Amino acid sequence: MIIAVDGPAASGKGTIARALAREYGLPHLDTGKLYRAVGLSVRRAGGDPADPAVAERHAQALDPALLDEPDLMSSANAESASIVSAHPGVRAVLLDRQRAFAAQPGGAVLDGRDIGTVIAPHAHAKLFVTASPEERARRRHAELARAGDTRDLLSVLADIAARDARDSNRAAAPLHRADDAALLDTTELAIDAAVQRAIALVAAATLRNR
Numbered sequence: 191m192i193i194a195v196d197g198p199a200a201s202g203k204g205t206i207a208r209a210l211a212r213e214y215g216l217p218h219l220d221t222g223k224l225y226r227a228v229g230l231s232v233r234r235a236g237g238d239p240a241d242p243a244v245a246e247r248h249a250q251a252l253d254p255a256l257l258d259e260p261d262l263m264s265s266a267n268a269e270s271a272s273i274v275s276a277h278p279g280v281r282a283v284l285l286d287r288q289r290a291f292a293a294q295p296g297g298a299v300l301d302g303r304d305i306g307t308v309i310a311p312h313a314h315a316k317l318f319v320t321a322s323p324e325e326r327a328r329r330r331h332a333e334l335a336r337a338g339d340t341r342d343l344l345s346v347l348a349d350i351a352a353r354d355a356r357d358s359n360r361a362a363a364p365l366h367r368a369d370d371a372a373l374l375d376t377t378e379l380a381i382d383a384a385v386q387r388a389i390a391l392v393a394a395a396t397l398r399n400r
Contacts, residue, residue: 191216191297192312193392194305197319198365199268199353200326200333202376202384206319207301209385210392214299219291221302221309222271224284226263227256229270239273246279265334265341265349272353275303278362285309303357306368315395316371317388325377326350 193210197203204220211218231248232239239245261267274280285308292298292310300309306316321329327347334341357365367373372391376384 191314191396192292192310193297193299194310194313194316194368194371195299195301195319195388196303196305196307196317196365196367196371197301198303198326198357199350200330201319201321202329202381203301203317203319205381206317206374206376206385206388207299210388211299213389214297214392216297216299217291217294218299219288219301221284221288221300221305223257223262224252224287225275225280226267226271227252227254227259228274228280228284229272230256230259230262230267232274233267233270239270242277242279245274245277246283249274249280249283265339269349269353272356276356276360276362281362303365304363306371307366308363311368314399315392316368317374317391318367318371319374319376319384319388321375321377323347323350323354 191214195203195207195210208218228245228249229239231252232245237244256262288300288309292300306313324347327343327350330350331343331346334346372395374384374388374391379387
């Protein structure tokens with residue numbers, strides 16, 4: 191069984207995808223980490239994430255060890271990841287890696303921004319996880335504060351808005367809800383409630399698709 195979980199930054203899609211992987215005993219891939227790794231590789235080499243040729247070269251020579259680097263999930267690297275992910279060449283390089291993960295025996299859970307539309311349009315269950323920009327900014331602000339980041343909430347909200355615009359308006363695989371994806375709005379939901387709702391939506395989707 192393949193489960194596709196898409197949505198914007200800080201919507202809760204990663205937490206939900208990990209919970210679904212545990213529930214169904216499936217391997218999980220946070221595809222955003224691949225783009226973060228490319229962004230990190232470019233930054234460490236002193237390159238410009240906005241340069242398509244530079245970003246594509248780093249995607250082609252991506253070191254898997256970068257996926258375990260502490261700086262991978264930093265706020266600075268999140269912006270680099272969003273920038274490199276807009277390059278069609280980078281997305282093309284990483285496409286086969288993601289599709290191979292989805293196609294492994296038994297299936298998998300993948301979360302990202304184009305799983306249900308590009309990577310695994312044939313997924314047995316698709317979720318589009320979202321929340322209001324204000325709630326997503328509040329969550330990200332709290333996460334950053336725990337890590338010692340002192341940026342204020344308005345700054346984080348501006349970052350969220352900029353990232354949403356890049357992800358939704360890019361030419362290559364823009365973020366949008368697949369026609370057959372179930373919508374899960376987590377704005378008013380606690381984590382446990384959101385996970386239980388996701389499990390119910392996946393169960394309903396698999397029944398329909400038998």
